Amino acid sequence: MRLGVNIDHVGTIREARGMRYPDPIEAALLAESAGADGITAHLRIDRRHIKERDIRILREVVKTHLNVEASLDKEIQSMLLDIKPDWVCLVPEREEEITTEGGLNLKTVPGEIEKATKKLKNSGIMVTFFIEPKVEMVEMASDLGACAVELNTGKWSEYPSDANYKKIEGAAQVGITRGLEVHAGHGLNLRNVGRIAMIEEIDELNIGHAIISRAIIVGMERAVAEMKERILLGE
């Protein structure tokens, strides 16, 4: 099972100050050297964390695979056709949301989704749809030409009931039957990831918030000690 590391929140911290650091590119390279199998970044319409510059540089430097989450926004779609990440994950996007709130409802604009998917695939880009773990959505994703589905584990991580777990398992099985790759993500952390990792049909997990949060905590002692040493050394 592959691990895709979502580096958006490195961009969130950078943008909080409008500075050049921390740089999501540096974080991506370190994630890869620690064993990440892929790098994920969400290029949002409001550019609140990841910028076009990040995606262009990531395309150059990522050695594993680059997965860009994006809405159907025309400007972003044409930018992606030009940059050509390995994967594009189509996600719904709402301006006021704190993070992606749920899966793409494939029933609302199936024609637009199918058209965008075709264009991306014709440029050699693999396409995945971030969807709720529902059999009906997986079947529709397959009919609309997706190469993979990314199952939203967000609801299960919030309410880890057997019923919610079974929905993920069931949707993953249908994905395999339909010949799709099955990815999953949202809300996964050190405490709950093990259970999802037991679902054999899942090929890839995409995890962001928990990894970036943990990196801040485990890196705190070292960062403070480095600063203290520099102060003590003087110029």
Ligand code: PXP
């Ligand atoms: N997958 C998708 C489609 C997402 O939008 C996100 C959040 O950006 C993730 C996975 C990762 O979720 P989390 O940050 O909760 O690990």
